[in-house]
Amino acid sequence: MTSSLPAIKYVIRAKFEVDGLVEKPDVIGAVFGQTEGLFGAELDLRELQKSGRIGRIEVEITSQKDNKTMGTIIIPTSLDKVSTAIIAASIESIDRVGPFAAHILLERIEDVRETKRKAIIERAKEILHKWSLEMVPETEEIFREVAEILRAPKIREYGPEKLPAGPEVDSAKEIIIVEGRADVINLVKHGIYNVIALEGVKIPETIIKLTREKEATAFLDGDHGGDLILKELLQVANIKYVARAPKGKEVEDLTAREIEVALQNKVPVGEIIERRKKRKKVLVPKEIVEVAESLRGTFEAVLFNEKMEQIGRLPVSELADKLKEIEGVNTVVFDGIITQRLVDIASDKNIKYLIAARISEIVKQPLGVNLLTFDDILD
Secondary structure, X not given: OHHHOOOOOEEEEEEEEEOOOOOHHHHHHHHHHHHOOOOOHHHOHHHHHHOOOEOOOEEEEEEEEOOEEEEEEEEEEOOOXXXXXXXXXXXXXXXXXXXXXXXXXXXEEEEHXXXXXXXXXXXXXXXXXXXXXXXOHHHHHHHHHHHHHHOOOOOEEEOOOOEEEOOOOOOOOEEEEEOOHHHHHHHHHOOOOOEEEOOOOOOOXXXXXXXXXXXXXXXXXXXXXXHHHHHHHHHHOOOOEEEEOOOOOOHHHOOHHHHHHHHHOOEEHHHHHHHHXXXXXXXXXXXXXXXXHHHOOOOEEEEEOOOOOEEEEEEHHHHHHHHHHOOOOOEEEEEEEEOHHHHHHHHHOOOOEEEEEEEOOOOOOOOOOEEEEHHHHOO
């Protein structure tokens, strides 16, 4: 039943132009066919649609003339921001529809919740205006006093980078560092005013300076993006505690109770560092380590023979097909997710090592192939 599906959070809208006359099923077929296997089962459109994380994909054809077809692709999602952005980028990578060349460009990503909030606020203004006209003066005065008490402090801009922050960052002895403006708004709404946002993976100088002067807690999303920001923070800032949203959730969406529990369960940074030291690292040739470090964020793959000589470099989107063709591959290092399909190909081709950013949870451990992540071989 539809009611059991996750609520739609974002809608991806992309414009397309095809150098030929095609129909809606052709475009939808290209969307599913050319994105399949790019990032494994976790971001496969068919699997996401089965689980309800991706809604029905709509195609609107706006014109067909001069042997060209133009229109719009609409994809509703209940995924987090990072996954939604990856889906949007993968749609842009489609270059054919049927036998014809195609060009797809992201138009925008709509935040359904933001649109809904704006509509609610406008309606609330109408209700309040009508209500105010009907109120007797005494009641109106009481309402004004209560509204003044309940009004949340405004978000301010802090430092030369104009970072979103609560009103008590200067006066508080302790600060909470979050990822973005929406996180600040949510915490301030729930009465936490000593909060400031990074607004990006690169850590601003203002944040580095504040962590030297005040006791700092990093409060980050429970996803891979939060992991990356935590790594960067620990390298350049003086963080004392780390709190995380529940796995798969973002700080901007947490309830008051979830915020309270996450902050109560914050972990001293020293404990996190000790855990990392105890984690057993797998020793691999230095050529592998150097390539793994250089591949982060590139969505590329590098192939090695058994002498640890590079014999190929290619986009991750082409990896599965190319591995079937190339002989003599011993090790594959790539910025992506190890899927069952890749494991099966590696097993057939006698490839000894698959080393990637992540391993899909649904992969069965093969007999002849060693599966490792970047975390297994890098500090």
